[in-house]
Amino acid sequence: MSSLRAAARLRLAARLPAVRTSRPYSAAAAAKPSKPLSHAPFFSNEPAGPTIKTAIPGPMSQAAIEELDMSFDTRSLNMLANYEQSFGNYIKDLDGNVLLDVYAQIASIPVGYSNPALRAAASSEQMISALINRPALGNFPQHDWSDILCTGILTVAPKGLDQVFTAMAGSDANETAYKAAFMYRRQQERGGAHVEFSDAEIASSMINQAPGAPQLSILSFKTAFHGRLFGSLSTTRSKPIHKLDIPAFDWPQATFPLLKYPLHEFEAENAAAEAEALADVERLITTHHLPPCAVVVEPIQSEGGDNHASPAFFRGLRALTKKHNVLLIVDEVQTGVGATGKFWAHDHWNLETPPDMVTFSKKAQTAGYYFGNPDLRPNKPYRQFNTWMGDPARALLFRAIIKEIERLDLVTNTANVGEYLYAGLERLATQYPGEFQNLRGKGQGTFIAFDSPRRDEFLSKAKSVGVNIGGSGERAVRLRPMLIFQKHHADLLLEAVEKIVKS
C-alpha cells in the first residue's frame, strides 16, 4: 500500500465510523422499539386528513390524461398528481382530491412529498452543479464524489460491505450485480485475477458464444421480481404480462416457500415448505445445465405478491450458497431503506456472513449495489462501466434522505407504527372474517399485506374513502407507507379499510 493510499484509508476510516464499527439502523436503533408512538405530526404543513371532491379521475384529470396520452402511453395511469401541492403522506390530484398515500410511488417516496429538508438539499449550490454538470463518473468523477459517497450512500452500507457501484434504477442495479457475479465466477475458474483471457475467450465473446460469453446463469425464485431489462427480466417470475414476447435466457427458477398463515398454526408445514425450497435451490445449483454463479433473492417478494420466508430460510440459503461457492445477491430495491423496521430487511436474518452483494433503488432515489469482497471489482478497468454510472444529483438526495431518517428516527418510527398498524389489521381480520386473508408482515415495520377476496375492487374503492393503496401479485393488498407514516395516519388507514370492507 502506498503512503498516499494509507493516508487516504486513515482519512476514510475517520469519516466512516458507521460503516466500519457500528450500524446505527441495521442492528441497533430498530432492534428494540422503545419510544412511545408520537402523536405530533412530523410536518406542520401536512393536511389533517383526506379530502374527496370528485370521483377519481375527476374532470380536470380526465382532460389532462387525454392530452398526455397523445404522446405517452397512459394505460397504466393510476392518478395524475400535482406534487407541488402534495405534502407529507398526502398526494393531491388535479381536481383537488387529497389522498392519504400508502403506495408512495410504488414504495419509493421515503420522507414525504415536498419534504422541507430535501427541498433545502435540492436548492443547494452543490445540487445545482450536480444537475447541470453531470459527469461520466467512471472517467471524470467530481472532486467531492468520495465525500458524497462517504457521508451518504456508504454510511448506511450493510454490515460487511464497504464498496459501491452506482447505477440508475433497480433493473440496472441488479444487472450490474449479475455482471459482477459472472466476471467473478469466470475469474475463479481461470485461476485468479492475474490470469489473462484466452484467445478463444476473446474471439468467442465477440460472437456471443462460449467460452467468452459463458454458459452460466443467475438462479432466481418463482414469483420473484428483479426488473424488466433483458437480464433482470430473465430472473423475474412474477407475472406473464411482464415477460411475454421478450426473449429470455434459459436460467433456472427455484421454488419459493409459500407460507401459510397464521404462521403459528402452520409451523411444521411452513418449515417443510422452506426445507423443500432449499432442496430445490441445491438441486438446481448442482444439476442445472447452465450452472448458477449467483442466487438473487428479495427479502420479501414484493411485486410477486408479498411473499415472506423466515430468517431461518435465508440463513439456510446463505449456508447453501457458501457451500457451493455461489454468490448471494440480496435485492433490497423494494425492501431497503427502513420500510421493514430495520434499515435493510436482511438485517432481520442475523446472518453469520454478509450477503455478497445488496442492490438498492426506490427509496434511495438512486440505485446501485453494495459489495465487500474486493475481488468483485473485475480484474481490469472498463469491464463494469458506462457513461454516467449513476447520478451525483440523486446521490446527494439520498444523503439528505439518510439525514432526515436520522433526524426523525424514522426506522424506529416505522417499526413502532408498523406494530400498531398490524395489531389494528389483526383486529379487523377477526371482526370481518374472510376479508383479510393471510395477513402478513408482523414485525416487518409497515411492510404489511393481506389477500382480499375482491382485491381490485378494494383498491378502487380505497380512493373513494381517501386512501391511495397498491396491490401486488394476484390478490394481495400491499401497504407501502412512507417512513413518516405515524400513528394518526395508521388510525385513518384502519378506519378507511374498515369502511371499504363494510361497503
Next chain:
Amino acid sequence: MSSLRAAARLRLAARLPAVRTSRPYSAAAAAKPSKPLSHAPFFSNEPAGPTIKTAIPGPMSQAAIEELDMSFDTRSLNMLANYEQSFGNYIKDLDGNVLLDVYAQIASIPVGYSNPALRAAASSEQMISALINRPALGNFPQHDWSDILCTGILTVAPKGLDQVFTAMAGSDANETAYKAAFMYRRQQERGGAHVEFSDAEIASSMINQAPGAPQLSILSFKTAFHGRLFGSLSTTRSKPIHKLDIPAFDWPQATFPLLKYPLHEFEAENAAAEAEALADVERLITTHHLPPCAVVVEPIQSEGGDNHASPAFFRGLRALTKKHNVLLIVDEVQTGVGATGKFWAHDHWNLETPPDMVTFSKKAQTAGYYFGNPDLRPNKPYRQFNTWMGDPARALLFRAIIKEIERLDLVTNTANVGEYLYAGLERLATQYPGEFQNLRGKGQGTFIAFDSPRRDEFLSKAKSVGVNIGGSGERAVRLRPMLIFQKHHADLLLEAVEKIVKS
C-alpha cells in the same frame, strides 16, 4: 375519438408546431450554414484558454483519487474535476489545471459547464419539486408531464415520430426499444393487437422458453456499441473487454462497411463495401436461425472507432428493412442533439420514410426512444413499464438545453465550426503525413475523428498541452466538443494538436 380526446388533440396541435409542421433543426436551420463564424465568446465567464500548473494528475488529485478508490473503482479514472469551477468548454481539476474539453463527459455535455441558463432551470421551483417528489411516471405522472414533454423532448422529435418512451440512460433506452420491437413482431405474427396470448405462450413465458419467450433477435453491426446491459450488450460488438464473461443472446451481427479515406479516392471500393454490407444484412434477415425483428444502427459508430457510412447506405438499409418487415432502430445516443451539424445525425440521410424508433441519451441528459407508429405501444398496459420510467428532473433539464440550443443557434454553430475545424485538420494532415490517418467526419459538424499511429500517447500528451481529448476503437482520436465550441476554440485545438504531433 371522444370529444375530450379531440379537444386534447387540438390543444396539443396548437402547442407542437415544430413536431407537426416544420423541423427547426433537423431539416431547415442547419442545412445551409449561412452565418459567419462568431468570434465573440458565448459566455463571458469562460476562461480565455487552458492553464497547466502541474502534471496531470497533480498531487491534490492523486490524494483524492486514492481516497475515492477505497470504495469506488477508479481504474478507469481519467481526471478528477471540480465542476463548480468549470465553465463553458473548460474543465478544471483539483490542482488548478484548466483544460479545453473536447471529450465533454464522453460526448454528453451539450451547452457547457455551469451554463447560466441551465443553472436558472436547475434552481426553479418546478425542478426542485421534480427532484424531491419523483413520481412513478407510468402510474402517477405529474400534472405537467404532458407540458414538459410537449415543450421539451417532443419539440425536437425526429420527423414522423410523435411518441416517446422515457428512460434513464442509453442502455435502457435501447433495451426498451428492443422490447417494443419484439412485442410488435409477435403481435403481427399473432394477427393483431386484438388477438389474445395463447395458454402456451403464457405458460412458456414464465419458464423463459418459446413461444412465450420467442426465438427472435436484434440484428446489429460489427464494431457497433449499443450499451452494456444484457440485451444491449448482446448487440454491442466494439471490444472484447466490454463483453468477456457476460452471457449473451445468440443474436446476429452484420458486416459494417469499413470505408477507405479520402473518400473521393475510393468511391468505387467504398460503394462495393456498402453493397456487400447490405447483402450481409439481407442474408442474416432471411436466414438467421433467430429471425431479427429489428436492425439497430448508429449513424456513426462511435465507441467502435468512429466508423461512417454514406447516406446511400442508410437509405439502402431503410429499404431493406421495409422490404423484409423488420424495424429500423437508429441509436442516436452519441450522435444526437446537434453534434453532427443537424439536430439528429440521421437527418443527413434524406430518408423517404422515417426510422421506426430513434433512441437518445447523453447530450439530452435524459434518455428514451421516439417512435411514430401507435402499434409500437404494446397491446396491453404494464408490458413496457417500470417504476420511474425516466426522470422529470432530467426532462426539465433537456428542455432548458433545447432552449439554449435555439437561443444561440448552436446546431448552425456546430455545422460551421465543424467545417472550419475539419479544414484545419486537413491542412495539418498534409503538413504531417502519417500523423492524421483516415481523417473523417467532413460535413458532420464537429463529429470528427482520425487515426493516430500512437493514439494513446497522443491522448496522454494532449493534457500536457491543455486539451482533454478522448479516443474510440483501437486507434482513433475522436473529437466530441460541446455545441458551444467556437472558432477560437478550434484555433486553440488545432494549435495544441500540432504541438502534440511535433513533439
